[in-house]
Amino acid sequence: PRPASLLALCCRNSLLEAELVQKGQRLPAPRKTGTTIAGVVYKDGVVLGADTRATEGMIVADKNCSKIHFISPNIYCCGAGTAADTEMTTQMISSNLELHSLSTGRLPRVVTANRMLKQMLFRYQGYIGASLVLGGVDVTGPHLYSIYPHGSTDKLPYVTMGSGSLAAMAVFEDKYKQDMEEEEAKQLVRDAIAAGIYNDLGSGSNIDICVISKNKLDFLRPYDVANRKGERYGRYKCEKGTTAVLTENVALLEIEVVDETVQTMDTS
Amino acid sequence: NSRGASALLKDSIPIAEFSASGLFEGHDLLRRGFTSVKNELLPSHPLELSEKNFQLNQDKTNFDTLRNIQGLHAPLKLQMEFRAVKQVQRLPFLHSSNIALDTLRGNDECISFEDILNDPSQSEVMGEPHMMMEYKLGLL
Numbered sequence: 001p002r003p004a005s006l007l008a009l010c011c012r013n014s015l016l017e018a019e020l021v022q023k024g025q026r027l028p029a030p031r032k033t034g035t036t037i038a039g040v041v042y043k044d045g046v047v048l049g050a051d052t053r054a055t056e057g058m059i060v061a062d063k064n065c066s067k068i069h070f071i072s073p074n075i076y077c078c079g080a081g082t083a084a085d086t087e088m089t090t091q092m093i094s095s096n097l098e099l100h101s102l103s104t105g106r107l108p109r110v111v112t113a114n115r116m117l118k119q120m121l122f123r124y125q126g127y128i129g130a131s132l133v134l135g136g137v138d139v140t141g142p143h144l145y146s147i148y149p150h151g152s153t154d155k156l157p158y159v160t161m162g163s164g165s166l167a168a169m170a171v172f173e174d175k176y177k178q179d180m181e182e183e184e185a186k187q188l189v190r191d192a193i194a195a196g197i198y199n200d201l202g203s204g205s206n207i208d209i210c211v212i213s214k215n216k217l218d219f220l221r222p223y224d225v226a227n228r229k230g231e232r233y234g235r236y237k238c239e240k241g242t243t244a245v246l247t248e249n250v251a252l253l254e255i256e257v258v259d260e261t262v263q264t265m266d267t268s
Numbered sequence: 269n270s271r272g273a274s275a276l277l278k279d280s281i282p283i284a285e286f287s288a289s290g291l292f293e294g295h296d297l298l299r300r301g302f303t304s305v306k307n308e309l310l311p312s313h314p315l316e317l318s319e320k321n322f323q324l325n326q327d328k329t330n331f332d333t334l335r336n337i338q339g340l341h342a343p344l345k346l347q348m349e350f351r352a353v354k355q356v357q358r359l360p361f362l363h364s365s366n367i368a369l370d371t372l373r374g375n376d377e378c379i380s381f382e383d384i385l386n387d388p389s390q391s392e393v394m395g396e397p398h399m400m401m402e403y404k405l406g407l408l
Binding site: 010011014092095096099100103120123124125127 | 312313314315316318322377378379380381384
């Protein structure tokens with residue numbers, strides 16, 4: 001019974017849209033994360049990176065949103081696409097993975113999270129607009145997956161998603177090496193996200209980085225502030241006395257008590 | 269293409285809610301818009317039919333797999349348990365937790381959209397208890 005009543009709202013939505021189109025207006029645009037997200041596998045683990053701009057059509061809705069979502073202590077997921085979809089999807093998979101790991105008694109594996117995500121996204125046939133970069137370290141080693149809205153997944157050593165993915169992938173293709181050190185990997189991801197920020201309108205603001213390895217987890221937010229807001233050089237306020245005062249007239253406001261009621265609280 | 273069109277039709281047409289009274293009050297104008305044949309027959313969203321039958325299809329697939337692996341007795345026994353467990357329900361106007369059914373299906377360890385969105389225990393409307401009991405007992 002549940003989905004039927006939810007989809008009844010679709011009738012209303014289509015009626016509303018038809019009416020608005022008649023008047024020449026549009027339905028409000030959902031908030032998207034036109035984004036650059038990227039991940040890379042290095043010697044001891046994975047490094048995930050993301051920018052921090054969320055757009056609503058042509059407006060920047062959030063200058064510092066967090067796109068790297070928690071799935072489990074050893075698995076994190078970056079999300080591109082419709083912001084609500086990525087948030088809710090990752091939260092649900094995080095809950096399901098927690099229940100699953102309590103049931104098995106083991107640390108969750110990245111491949112489990114991947115399988116759960118792809119089954120859910122395929123069930124909704126691409127209507128959930130969430131493109132994800134899933135990375136983590138488990139007993140079998142470091143793993144990195146990219147997951148598309150229709151439910152297909154790729155397992156690769158370096159992945160990028162979002163509107164700035166081409167710019168970031170260009171940097172990866174140029175500089176990626178196998179078995180990098182941690183600092184090298186962090187610098188590479190930083191450069192890739194910066195390429196997305198500078199060359200894509202949908203990405204901007206800061207760069208967040210998440211380093212996951214077997215014995216530690218670093219969530220660096222922000223790792224680098226690529227776009228700084230301009231600083232004001234002077235004071236633009238006028239001092240008191242800039243404008244000459246010619247006359248001054250002070251009038252007191254008369255307030256009289258018209259009605260007073262006391263209502264006792266019902267403490268019975 | 270009549271074959272394609274019939275695959276798109278809804279498989280059941282909803283009847284007006286029970287506690288309706290008055291000329292148009294069986295139909296929720298605010299939520300469903302004006303009555304039209306198109307709204308009754310065609311689904312309002314491409315995923316409506318697949319989502320409505322999702323649990324049924326999942327059960328069917330699981331039973332088929334179980335039959336192929338373990339033989340006919342396995343799904344038969346499980347279906348018997350399902351049927352027994354579905355009979356344990358609360359009174360008609362209260363929703364039941366279906367905890368045994370969820371455990372049998374394996375849904376007790378899963379959270380999906382049915383648990384978060386549109387939870388029936390948080391619904392704003394409720395059927396009239398007396399009328400529903402009378403209907404169930406056949407006194408109406």
